[in-house]
Amino acid sequence: MSVRTNDQILHDRVNLPRLVKRLEKSVSEDDWSVSSQRDTWMKAQGTLQRIRHARLLLKNVEVDDHGTSPASEHRYQRLRATLDQVEAFVTEVEQKAAPPLKRPAPILPSIRVPVTKAADLETIPVEATLIPTEDTTPSVPSVGDLIPSLPSEALVPPTLPAASSATSNITATPTILQNSRALQEELSEQLALMATQLRRNATHFSESLVKDKSVVEAMQEKLEGNFDFMKKERLRLRDFRGKSGSTTSLVIMSILVVLVAFMLIVFVIRVT
Numbered sequence: 001m002s003v004r005t006n007d008q009i010l011h012d013r014v015n016l017p018r019l020v021k022r023l024e025k026s027v028s029e030d031d032w033s034v035s036s037q038r039d040t041w042m043k044a045q046g047t048l049q050r051i052r053h054a055r056l057l058l059k060n061v062e063v064d065d066h067g068t069s070p071a072s073e074h075r076y077q078r079l080r081a082t083l084d085q086v087e088a089f090v091t092e093v094e095q096k097a098a099p100p101l102k103r104p105a106p107i108l109p110s111i112r113v114p115v116t117k118a119a120d121l122e123t124i125p126v127e128a129t130l131i132p133t134e135d136t137t138p139s140v141p142s143v144g145d146l147i148p149s150l151p152s153e154a155l156v157p158p159t160l161p162a163a164s165s166a167t168s169n170i171t172a173t174p175t176i177l178q179n180s181r182a183l184q185e186e187l188s189e190q191l192a193l194m195a196t197q198l199r200r201n202a203t204h205f206s207e208s209l210v211k212d213k214s215v216v217e218a219m220q221e222k223l224e225g226n227f228d229f230m231k232k233e234r235l236r237l238r239d240f241r242g243k244s245g246s247t248t249s250l251v252i253m254s255i256l257v258v259l260v261a262f263m264l265i266v267f268v269i270r271v272t
Helices: 006-029 037-064 070-097 159-271
Strands: none
Touching: 006 037, 006 070, 037 070
16 A cells, blocks of 8 residues: 555545535536437546546545544535435436447458359269168179169269369368458457557656646645745734734824823813
8 A cells, every 4th residue: 555645635635625516516507418418428427437536535535534523524424425416416317328239240241251163062963882782692793783874974973073072172261261361460450550559648648647747746836835935924924913013002092191181281271
């Protein structure tokens, strides 16, 4: 578990009420029905992401708050209840505006079917009886029984279908391999493009983090300088208030003495 600094704890305590107030304001004031369904769904997704971040900030603040008071517990409960209400509303909107799920187009129909000649698929039946099945005698068959009763032209074609089918298998196999190889190359190119884009996004994100870090450090230095300046001014104001208080009392007393003296002089003049 990483050790959190005082600046991080202070930032979380300051940002948590602001983020919750902003979320509550967006739910109460924004119109969730004017935009299109896709825009509403994307807006709901972003709001849910900010709600998760707010819950993380609330958890960190509760963990870092060691001396928890009843007022702090009441404030945390109020923030948690607000987040629950906002999340319930945004979840309902997100479910209503969610786009329908669509199955991706299958890849199998895009693969070309290997083309074979119709003559290769034809089979020529040959009726030939080499050995009679009903003859159980061990006698040797004659030469006339071994020769089929078909013409001489019918004995040649049986060797052609086997050769033609083998040729069709040989030609079909490279076609399938070429299609699968082309599909693999296309997938490899897509993966390479995705990896390149991911690398660019990571580089851009790291550069943005560096810029944000420099801005945060500059703001931190300015805040620290303002804090020191305000402390000095507070001390000067306290000293000036003490001096001005004594001077003001002296002036008031002088005015009162002058008024009393004036009234005495007027009284003496009237009497004499």
